[in-house]
Amino acid sequence: MPVQDLSLPQLYKAFEETRAEYIAENGRRSTVSRALTEKLYSRAYLVMTAYCSRDNWPNGIEAQPKHPFPPLLATLVRMQIRLIIGGDISGPIRNLMRRGKPATNPIEHLDQGWAVAYVFAAEAGVIKDKKATATVTVAFNITPRTLQRWKKEQTSHSVHWRDLVPDNVQEDKVGEFLESRMREAGARYLQKGPLATTRKKPDPYIAALRREHR
Numbered sequence: 039m040p041v042q043d044l045s046l047p048q049l050y051k052a053f054e055e056t057r058a059e060y061i062a063e064n065g066r067r068s069t070v071s072r073a074l075t076e077k078l079y080s081r082a083y084l085v086m087t088a089y090c091s092r093d094n095w096p097n098g099i100e101a102q103p104k105h106p107f108p109p110l111l112a113t114l115v116r117m118q119i120r121l122i123i124g125g126d127i128s129g130p131i132r133n134l135m136r137r138g139k140p141a142t143n144p145i146e147h148l149d150q151g152w153a154v155a156y157v158f159a160a161e162a163g164v165i166k167d168k169k170a171t172a173t174v175t176v177a178f179n180i181t182p183r184t185l186q187r188w189k190k191e192q193t194s195h196s197v198h199w200r201d202l203v204p205d206n207v208q209e210d211k212v213g214e215f216l217e218s219r220m221r222e223a224g225a226r227y228l229q230k231g232p233l234a235t236t237r238k239k240p241d242p243y244i245a246a247l248r249r250e251h252r
Contacts, residue, residue, distance in 0.1 A: 046088040046105040053081040053111070075133045084109060091201050098205050145230070149223035153178055153185065154192045155199035156220040162199075165213040177224030 044052075056078045063070050085108065088094060094103045121128050153174045160170030167173055171182055178185075199216070207215050 042058045042089050044084075044088070046085060046094060049085045049088050050111070051080065053078070053085050056081050068128070070133065072133050075130050079130070079134065082111060082114070091198065139183050145208075146227065150188045151192060151202060152216070152220045152223035155202050156216050157185070157189065158199040159213065159216050165216060174224070175221065177221055178227050179224075 056074070060070055060074055060078050063074055089103065089105065089107050093106055095101070096104060111134075118128055118131070156165065156174055157170045159165045160167045171185060174180075174185055175182055202219070203212055203215060
């Protein structure tokens with residue numbers, strides 16, 4: 039079953055199982071493998087994503103959530119924050135850090151989320167754009183292959199495009215809202231993202247798409 043179809047209790051159970059593996063390996067070795075550390079943090083991320091999802095807040099954020107935030111996970115997050123405030127990072131996070139690999143910063147990750155949300159909303163018929171992929175690739179100056187990778191990443195993280203739409207946005211304005219955010223994200227990505235370099239000649243594929251949209 040895809041992770042996006044799992045409930046918060048199911049995701050938390052998977053987190054607890056991985057946490058037990060982590061504790062067991064930590065007891066046998068001086069350091070825990072990077073693969074297991076990444077698995078633990080990925081499952082923690084999925085639990086938090088499920089908690090923040092619209093499905094968990096059917097009556098809005100002013101009401102009670104369907105499932106509460108797991109106290110143990112809240113404690114672990116609090117401990118991480120306390121270390122950061124003290125100017126330190128925990129051993130597991132050090133284990134996850136990779137030298138020489140530029141990480142996608144949170145703003146870029148959110149901008150990618152707007153790009154994916156626009157495409158998924160178009161597929162759902164909320165946005166009337168039969169060439170949504172072309173629209174996004176032009177706005178972000180990326181290839182369809184890159185957009186497909188972003189879609190897979192967002193899906194694997196259990197992120198639904200509806201989660202990016204605030205409750206106070208009227209249903210008939212959702213498409214307009216997503217398009218506005220997508221275009222703002224595209225402009226920001228071009229200025230500060232990995233492709234923010236001066237090019238004398240545009241990518242021929244992007245140039246062809248721009249001609250098509252004229």
